[in-house]
Amino acid sequence: MSTMSTMSTMSTTMPTAPAATTWEAPRITPLEFNQLNKFGQRRVRSEAQDHIDGVLVAELVERFGSPLFVTSEKRLRSNIRRLQQAFATRGVAAVHGWSYKTNYTSAICNVLHQEGSWAEVVSRFEYEKARRLGVPGHRILFNGPNKPRAALERAIAEGARLHVDHLDELDLIEAIARERAEVVPIALRLNFATGFTEPWSRFGFNLESGQALEVIARVKASAHLKLVGLHNHIGTFILDPRAYAVQVKILCELMQRIEADGQIKLDYLDIGGGLPSRNALQGVYLPPDQVVPEPEEFTEAICTAFLAGTAYRAERPQLIFESGRAVVDDAQVLITSVVGRKTLPSGAPAAILDAGINLLFTAFWYHHPVRLASPPRGQPRETVLYGPMCMNIDVVRNSVQLPPLEPGDQLVISPVGAYNNTQWMQFIEYRPAVVMIHTDRSVSVIRRAEDLDTMCAHDQLPEHLRNIGSLGD
C-alpha cells in the first residue's frame, strides 16, 4: 500500500507525499553487539555484488542473457598455481590430474592443461574428450568402474595410465595385453579406512580384507601386467588434513611392502582428490571461513607423510593428486534473475528465479551464498528462493537473508564451479551459456546457450510419425 494513497483518503488538503515512498512492514531485529555471534564470527549478511572480476553483472546479463555461468580465468589459474606451489615449497613436485567430471567445459580443461595439469577421466566419453583436447595418453589417468573393452584397447594402445577398479576389469586388461603380446602397465585403485572418513569401499580393492594384497600378488605374477602405481581417493570435501597424512602413510607402507622383494619399483602414488572448496556444506553449522582449512595445511600433511614414507628409496615415486572442487568451485558464479515473488502462507517472502536445481545440482549439498547484484531496497529478511521448474523440490535456498526482491533483480550465486556444469539437467528448461572472463577482462562464451535445435538434435521421427495429422490443421 502506498503512503500517498493512504493519506489522500484522509484529507484532500494534506500536502502530497513524495511519489516513490513505499510502506514497509515494521520488523523487530534483535540488537547484536557489533554483530558478533558466539563463535566470534560476524553475522553473515548478504552483501551486494555488482561485478565479477571487474565486469558488471548487469553488463554480462545484457550481453549473454540470464541465467549465466561466469568463469574467472584468473581465479582458476591462481587456484591451481597456489596448490602446485604449496606442494613445491614442501619439496614435492606433485602432478595434478584435472578431474574432468568436476567441470569438463573445454576452455576450463584447457586452462588447467596449460597450467600443466594432466587429465583424470572416469569414462570412455571423458577419455575421448581429453584426447580430443590434445592430452597425450600417458598424461591421462583412467579411473572409474566402467571401462568398456573398446575404451581399454584404445587407452592401452595410447599408453594411458589405467587405474584398475575390479577383478573383471583386471581380467579384461590382461586378456587384451595377451592378445597384443604386450606387458601392460597398470595401477590399482585401493580402498581402506583412514579413521577420518567413511571409506569409499565400492571403488577399487579393499586393503583390510586382504583382497588388495591378493590382487597385487596376481599382478606381480602375471606375464602381461606390470604394477606401476597405487591409487586411492578417500572421499570428498575432507575437512581434516590428518586424513591425508594417514592415507599417504598407508600407501607408502604398502609400496614398501610391494617393493621389498626387489622385483618391482612403483612409478607413482595417486592420492585422488577430496580437498574442500570454500563452499557452505549443508549440516555444517560454522561458515566455510572457520571450518575449511587452507590448502597449505593439506599439502603440509601430505608432503610430510610422503617424504617420511618414501625416505627408504633413493628416488621418490611421483606424487599425483586429482583435486576437482578445490580448483574450480570458487572460479565460477551463477547469475540468475528474479522472475516473480510470492508471500508464503507463513508470511515469509519467496522469489522465483530463472535458475534452479536444473542448473545448480549442488544446491542439494550446499547452502550456496547468494548476493544481490544491486543496492538493497530495504532490510534483509529470511527469503526462500525457488527455481523455475514445475517441480516441488526445485529449491535453491530454503532460507537466506536477502533484502526485498523485485522481478528483474539479478542475484549472484557462488561458488558453483564444481559439479554443476557436468551434473546439470536438460530438464524442462534450456541450459544457459557459460562465459569466461579472461585476465584482460575480455569475456568469451565458452559454452553456447541451448536452444530448440539443441534440445531436439538427437530426436528421430519414424516415417509415420513425421507429422501430427489433422490436429495440426
Ligand SMILES: Cc1ncc(COP(=O)(O)O)c(C=O)c1O
Ligand atoms: C577418483 C576421483 N578423483 C578425483 C575426484 C575429485 O574429487 P574432489 O572434487 O572432491 O577433489 C573424484 C571425485 O569424486 C574421484 O572420484
